[in-house]
Amino acid sequence: MNILRFITAGSVDDGKSTLIGRLLYDSKSILADQLEQLEKSSAKKNDNGEIDLALLTDGLRAEREQGITIDVAYRYFSTPARKFIIADAPGHVQYTRNMITGASNAELIIILIDARQGVVEQTRRHSIIASLLKIPHVVVAINKMDLVDFSQDVFNNIIIDYSKVATQLGLNDVKFFPISALQGDNIVDRSEHMAWYDGPSLLQFLEEVPVENDTNLKDQRFQVQYVIRPQTDDLHDYRGYAGKVQSGIFKKGDRITVLPAGISTTVTAIEIGGKEVKEAFAPQSVVFQLKDDVDISRGDAFVNAAEAPELKSELDVILCWLDDKPLQTGNKYYLQHNARTIRTIVRTLEHKIDVNTLQPLEITSPVTLNEIVKAKLKTAAPVVYDSYDLLPANGSAILVDETSNSTVAAVLFR
Amino acid sequence: MSAYQLNYLEELEAESIFIMREVAAQFEKPALLFSGGKDSITLVHLARKAFAPAKIPFPLVHIDTGHNFPEALEFRDQMAKEVGATLIVRSVEDTIRVRKLTEPKGKFASRNWLQTYTLLDTIEEFSFDACIGGARRDEEKARAKERIFSVRDEFGQWNPKLQRPELWNIFNGRIHKGENVRVFPISNWTELDVWNYIREEKVGLPSIYFSHERELIEHDGQLIAASDFIRLDPEDVVIKEKVRYRTVGDMTCTAAVRSGANSIDEVINEIKATRISERGETRIDDKVTEAAMEDRKKNGYF
Structure with a gap:
């Protein structure tokens, strides 16, 4: 049994919360007392006597009152096949920031389309984020099929429309599902109303979609998080470099290069939870011991010299701006690249990227919340990185405002 | 299935250990909130694995309401001793006396709400800049929205509308003086995950x-x-x-x-x-209103 992390995206009223509620409800992840609470809240909101599954996912008081989702919420459910972690991201325009946050850890995205509306601006926007963040698997759930008489033509026409978007954005693994979240059609069980559909139910697909190939096991990347030095009598000279294998497989005896210093040495031991192992792979949290007494601290990278990452202090990046304060070129920020933090300035802005078309836009106004921009950064020391497109685990970072301490941008290295 | 794939418990463990190490690396005076309950026992077990063969590089802190189960307290002391960690206990009883707080009345008078005072006093006393807690997002609706690194202001307050975006596995623990961060390494675990992990790892529990x-x-x-x-x-x-x-x-x-x-x-x-x-x-304390947890968190609760 493994984990599938996915994000759900849709416009307001596409039935996203209802879909999540349905998955939780039909997989029996909602328990009696939660149901009782739900019935009470539903009765307060509507008087038709039906359970409003959407209310299950509204966590905060303002959300329940206004009927909107303010922030990313995480939901959990399991079937015998898999554990699922859902990032439930809000649909409205002003909360693109939260969608990027939720999408950053997702292996799969469910994009909801209202069967009556077809592909709309928000669909395109959510797909662009999926493409930008390289989410490996895309599911297009065409919802509210009950309101279009479960029509195969409607379904097929939306597939044709969306396929154009997918091709344009380079989304490869796209699957389509005709569903009714409200009535439960094709969610857990195959629908009785759509005999023409012969694919799996949505849940069956989520249980079976292969994710093992999504982890890069080829390029060795490891970054030191913390140096373990017990300094006890029996472990007087012990030095362990703790961190997470970002990609690839490391074996005892491997020759590695420590970057940015460029020193070569050999892995003499690999430990997990205090026990020695012969090899370690992504995304394990491990401790390495090295042959040579090298000066190594937090943020240093261990790589294989033959497939080395980039090492530069002038960086081409895509920035997704996440802060209320606009981007200030020439201002200093902290670039936090996993465990390594380096001061940086945003040197030049090339152009904005239209989140509805992916087309370049000339910069005529400051870069503000929810905007995406191509930029050049200059860092105080060289960064050890890969292109996000090739190796996302080592190709992403954040910018932190050094005066407010806020996380102001998602950084994708190009 | 490839041999190079983690099962769900191994993946959760790897993620939690990563978070523990981020705390040790990013903060000057972290602490682990340890009550002797199964979630914080799991945290201590994870911390031990994260820093082996060294000892856990931060103290364990218990905010003792005076209403705890003796079996849990006994277990708390025993586990702290076994892992060789410093255990700091601060009591709500003392806070009530010193601060002249009013004890809640009623049949099941709970000091749950008053814990926040003692917790904030303890954070100030030791200048803790990060407190690791065992909250899980599956527990409650408001918790489902909280970040893994949850920044609290000088009053310990959580502001759900001003949360930092948390992207990939990059945790921004930068804070101003007086602020602190609550860190929840088992955010992505469910109740059943905790139990299965305890079984898998043969972790001891209070009777x-x-x-x-x-x-x-x-x-x-x-x-x-x-x-x-x-x-x-x-x-x-x-x-x-x-x-x-x-x-x-x-x-x-x-x-x-x-x-x-x-x-x-x-x-x-x-x-x-x-x-x-x-x-x-x-829990009989969550039944009062639908937003009970949200309200407590906004006031500095765990």
């Missing part, structure tokens, strides 16, 4: 998690231990039942469940079969 005979009163369908901390009214009937606890909080606000489960396997089977959530079944 009250397993079936035992206890004197209780039944109130509103919930079984509350007959202790000195609750008010026994003439109409209360003290009964003896075989019970276990699904969560361990204060004796005044944690309900027991009828159970004959003597082993972890039996407990897991019962949890799989139950139709009631963990908090719903065992």
Whole structure:
């Protein structure tokens, strides 16, 4: 049994919360007392006597009152096949920031389309984020099929429309599902109303979609998080470099290069939870011991010299701006690249990227919340990185405002 | 299936250990909030694995309400000793006396709310800049929205609308003086994940998690231990039942469940079969309003 992390995206009223509620409800992840609470809240909101599954996912008081989702919420459910972690991201325009946050850890995205509306601006926007963040698997759930008489033509026409978007954005693994979240059609069980559909139910697909190939096991990347030095009598000279294998497989005896210093040495031991192992792979949290007494601290990278990452202090990046304060070129920020933090300035802005078309836009106004921009950064020391497109685990970072301490941008290295 | 794939418990463990190490690396004075309950026991176990062969590089802190189960306290002391960690205990009783706080009244007078005072005082006393806690997002609706690194202001308050975006596995722990961060390494675990992990790793637990005979009163369908901390009214009937606890909080606000489960396997089977959530079944303090947890968090609660 493994984990599938996915994000759900849709416009307001596409039935996203209802879909999540349905998955939780039909997989029996909602328990009696939660149901009782739900019935009470539903009765307060509507008087038709039906359970409003959407209310299950509204966590905060303002959300329940206004009927909107303010922030990313995480939901959990399991079937015998898999554990699922859902990032439930809000649909409205002003909360693109939260969608990027939720999408950053997702292996799969469910994009909801209202069967009556077809592909709309928000669909395109959510797909662009999926493409930008390289989410490996895309599911297009065409919802509210009950309101279009479960029509195969409607379904097929939306597939044709969306396929154009997918091709344009380079989304490869796209699957389509005709569903009714409200009535439960094709969610857990195959629908009785759509005999023409012969694919799996949505849940069956989520249980079976292969994710093992999504982890890069080829390029060795490891970054030191913390140096373990017990300094006890029996472990007087012990030095362990703790961190997470970002990609690839490391074996005892491997020759590695420590970057940015460029020193070569050999892995003499690999430990997990205090026990020695012969090899370690992504995304394990491990401790390495090295042959040579090298000066190594937090943020240093261990790589294989033959497939080395980039090492530069002038960086081409895509920035997704996440802060209320606009981007200030020439201002200093902290670039936090996993465990390594380096001061940086945003040197030049090339152009904005239209989140509805992916087309370049000339910069005529400051870069503000929810905007995406191509930029050049200059860092105080060289960064050890890969292109996000090739190796996302080592190709992403954040910018932190050094005066407010806020996380102001998602950084994708190009 | 490739040999280079983690199962769900290994993946959760790897993620939690990564978070523990981020805390040790990013903060000057972190602490781990340890109550002797299963979630914080899991945290201590994870911390031990994260920093082996060295000792856990931060103290364990318990905010003792004075209403705890003696079995949990005994276990707390024993585990702290076993892992060689410093244990700091601060008591709500002292806070009430020093700060002249008003004790809540009523049948099940809970000091749960008052813990926040002691916690904030303790954070100030030791200048803790990060407190690791065992909250899980599956527990409650407001928790489902909280970040893994949750920045609190000088008053310990959580502001849900001003949370930092948390992207990939990059945790921004940068704070201003006076602020602190609550860190929740097992955010992505469910109740069942915790139990399965405890079984897999053979982690010890206080005896009250397993079936035992206890004197209780039944109130509103919930079984509350007959202790000195609750008010026994003439109409209360003290009964003896075989019970276990699904969560361990204060004796005044944690309900027991009828159970004959003597082993972890039996407990897991019962949890799989139950139709009631963990908090719903065992916490009488969350029933007051739908936003009870949200309100407490905004006031500096864990």
